[in-house]
Amino acid sequence: MPITGLGHTGLWVTDLALMRDFYERVLGLTVTDADEEQGIVFFSSRPAVEHHEFVLQRGRTAPPASMLAHQISWRVDSVETLQAFHHRFKAEGVPVQQEVTHGNAYGIYFFDPEGNRGEVYLRIPRDVRQPFRKTLNLEQSAGEVHAEAERLWAEDGPRYQPVTWQPDPGAGV
Numbered sequence: 001m002p003i004t005g006l007g008h009t010g011l012w013v014t015d016l017a018l019m020r021d022f023y024e025r026v027l028g029l030t031v032t033d034a035d036e037e038q039g040i041v042f043f044s045s046r047p048a049v050e051h052h053e054f055v056l057q058r059g060r061t062a063p064p065a066s067m068l069a070h071q072i073s074w075r076v077d078s079v080e081t082l083q084a085f086h087h088r089f090k091a092e093g094v095p096v097q098q099e100v101t102h103g104n105a106y107g108i109y110f111f112d113p114e115g116n117r118g119e120v121y122l123r124i125p126r127d128v129r130q131p132f133r134k135t136l137n138l139e140q141s142a143g144e145v146h147a148e149a150e151r152l153w154a155e156d157g158p159r160y161q162p163v164t165w166q167p168d169p170g171a172g173v
Contacts, residue, residue, distance in 0.1 A: 002028070002045065002077060009072055010055030011116055016041065018113050019056050026092050027074065027120075029054065045074070060114070071109070073119040079142040082106055085120045086138040101136045101149040103128030108138070124149075132156075 013019045020041050023029050029043040032051050039058030044050050054072070076082050089096055089110055097109035097117065107121030134152040138145060 002081070009053075010057060011072075011114075012060040013056050013058060013114055014060045015114070016056060016058045022113050023054065023056065026088060026094065027118075071117040071119050073107075073121055076120050076122050079106065079122060079145050082108065082120060082122050083138050083142070083145070098133075099136050099138050100133050101152055103132040103149075103153050106136055106138075106145065106149060126153075128153075 011019070016039055020031070020034075023043055024031055029045055030047045031041055032044050032047050033042040034040065041056045042052035043054040043056075044052050046053075076085065085108055086096075086099065088094075089108065095111040097111065099108045100106070103124070104126045105121045105123050107119045109117060109119050111117055132153075134156065136145065136149055136152070140148070
């Protein structure tokens with residue numbers, strides 16, 4: 001299940017081993033460097049292209065229940081990949097906030113072991129002014145997911161004025 005992109009971000013963490021396991025094993029990111037003495041781990045979804053896109057470092061000073069990041073969003077390449085994350089999160093007991101269509105993307109909002117909100121999402125080539133957010137059922141075929149998203153958009157989406165968006169040719173949209 002490949003994540004297909006993220007700029008660069010990082011989190012201060014309390015339990016580096018637990019968080020490393022989550023991002024490496026559950027999300028499938030590649031560890032590109034780590035320094036146990038400094039308590040830092042570097043990850044990439046495209047290690048041949050980008051050394052690191054995400055960093056975890058021991059030293060979180062706020063209580064774990066604090067909200068230190070709005071979200072970290074990870075692109076995926078297909079509805080099937082998004083559904084694979086849906087099943088993996090269920091199997092791993094990962095808390096999911098909501099599975100949604102935004103009209104221009106389908107996504108899953110989830111929480112990592114220290115309560116940071118993340119999202120895995122598939123960009124859809126449609127111009128949609130945000131916020132547009134409707135719950136989407138990922139427990140159906142990919143075709144049915146698309147059909148449900150279209151139905152939800154038809155019911156309420158047109159009231160959201162379109163905005164201009166040009167797909168990134170390298171984003172796999």
